[in-house]
Amino acid sequence: MTEKKRARKDAADGDVRLEWSGKRSDCDYGNSSLKQIEISDFPRSSESEKCRNNDFRNLLIRGDNARAMKALESDYSEKIDLIYIDPPFFTGNEFAGESDFGDTGDKRVETPHYSDVWPGGLDAYLQMIYERALLMKKLLSERGTIYAHADWRASAHIRLVLEEVFGRRNFVNEIIWCFSQGAKSKRMFGRKHNTILSFAKKESERYFNAGAARAPMKSGRESFGGRLERDPDGREFRLVYGTKNSRGETRYYKYYLDEGKIPEDWWTDINSLQSGSRERTGYATQKPQKLIERIMLSSTEPDSLVADFFCGSGTTGVVAEKLGRKWIMCDIGSAAVATTRKRMMSEQSGRAASGEAFRAFDVYTAGEDAGPAVAAGKATLEAHRERSGEVSVALTDYYPAEISARAGDVRDRLALVDFFSVDFDWTRGESFNHQWTDFRSGRSKRPIKLHTEPRAIEAGRDRAAACAMITDIFGATTMQTIDIGYPEKTG
16 A cells, blocks of 8 residues: 555544543543342242353343442453443433233333433433443444444444444444334434444454345345356356456356345344334343344454343343343343343243254342342241241232332232242342242243242251342332241231
C-alpha cells in the first residue's frame, strides 16, 4: 500500500467522538465484587451427574451490570469470545409482562419487568451505554465480537458510542432484522426492523465462521434470483451473474441449495416471538432463540465463553447451553433473574433427561447489596417426619410483602407462588443450595409442588435447619427457615 493510500485509509478509519453533558470515563463502581448466593446443581440424580460437564460453572449475576463487569475483570479480562446485549431502547416506557396464577391458569396479572425511563434524558442513557462499552471491551478476547441490539430510537447514537470505544476500523456489520408482525401505522411507513451492530475487539484477529450459520435455501427465485440448474451429479444450484471484470468477462456464482446460504446483513427469515410461541416466557421484549443462535454459531466455537449483561429472560444462556458454550449472564431486575433461573433449570433438566451435556450454574450478586433479593414476605412451613431419619418440608401459606392490586382479590395466596426451593443443609451466611426445587414452567398447567420429597437428615443433627426460597409471580423472593429436627409447625 502506498503512503497516499494508507493516509486516505487512515483518514477514512479515523476515530469519532460523541459528546454529551456529563460524559466521563473514570467512573466509581463502588464495591465491585461478586458474592455467590445460590448453588444450582439442578437436576440432581445419578444419571444427571453423568451428563454434567464440570469444567466450568456458569454465572448468573443479579445487580448492576457495570459493577458486575468491573468485578469480572480480575478473572475474565480478555476471556469472553462473544458479548450480545439487548439493552433498553430509550423508549421512555415501563415494561411489564403477563403471568398466569393459580393452578388452572385462568387468571392473569400484569407483572412489572424493567424500566426504560431516563430522568436525565438522552445524556444519562448515553453515559450508561458508554460506561458499559468500555468495560465490555476489557472483557472481550482478542478474537471476540460484541453485538448490540437496538431500534430506531437509539441505534445511531449507540453506533457512534461503539465506534469511539472500539474504533471505526473494528466495525463489522450493521444487521437489519426485519419482521412484519405488530401494529400497523397509517401516519408513516411501519417501523418493522431492529438494528444489530457488531464490532470486533481486534478486526485482524476476529473469529467468524460464516458456514456455521448457513440458512436453508428455497428453490424459488426469492432465495437468490438467477437461473435454477443442476450439475452432473444432480445437485440443484442457482447460477447468479455478477459484474464484468476489467477484461469484459462476466463473473458468475453458483449457490447450491443443499449447502444453504450464508446470510447477508438483512435478516427476513427469523420471526419475532408471537403470543402463541412455545418459547414465550411471559417476559417483555423477549428475543427468539434463532436470532441468538445465528450470532453465536457464526462468532464462537464449542466451549467458547459468551456473555449477556442485559439478559432479560435468559435466551442467550438457553442457546449457549444447546450449542455447548459457557455463559455469563447479568440483569439488575429481580423478575429477569427469577425468569432466567427457572428457564435454565428447565433447560438443564431437559438436557439431562435426554442424556445431553450441560453445565451447572450459580447465582451471584454484584456490588454492596450482597445477598438474596429478599422481600419482607412471610411463609408458613411445616416439617414432616416421613420415616426414620427422613423429613419433608411443605409450604402451607404465603403472604407476599405487598399484595398488588393488579392481582385483584386473591383468596388463595399460594396461587401467587411461582418458584419453591428448599436447602435442607442450610447454614446462615452460606450460599443457598437448591436441593429440592419445583416451579411453574412455560405454558404447563401442571400444579406447582409445594411439598418436598423426603430427604435423609444426617445422623446426630437433631436440630438441623432448612431454608425455603419462595419467589412469587412478581419476582419478589422470600426466604424462610424451619427447624427440621421436629415436625411442629413454624412460620
